[in-house]
Amino acid sequence: MNYDEMLVFSGSGSRKLTARICDYLHISQGKNETLHFSDGNTFVRILENVRGRRVYLVQSTVFPTNDNFMELLFWIDAFKRAGAES
Structure with a gap:
């Protein structure tokens, strides 16, 4: 596998694990960045071009499970809208 063609991103629940994988x-x-607002809303933003690229997201769904799972869904939506290959 050509690692130059893939991008590995981290959700807020797995920053250390993602760093170890990339190393x-x-x-x-x-x-990328994840913002958690005081009213409970979450905002995710991709800070580089992913169009046509193979994207991997590392995101744990441990406690707080609901917040981490919803963030995972936000990331999937953001990558699909940005044109990621898979």
Whole structure:
């Protein structure tokens, strides 16, 4: 597999694990941000071009399960809207 063609991103529930995966594969981590507002809303933003690229997201769904799972769904939506290949 050509690691240059893939991007690995981290959800807020798995930052350390994503860093270890990227170190192991000798690739840089994808640039993204997650904002959690005081009213409970979550905002996700991709900070680089993913159009036509193979994207992997590392996101744990441990406690708080609902928040982490919803963030995962937000990331999936954001990557699909940005034109990621898979």
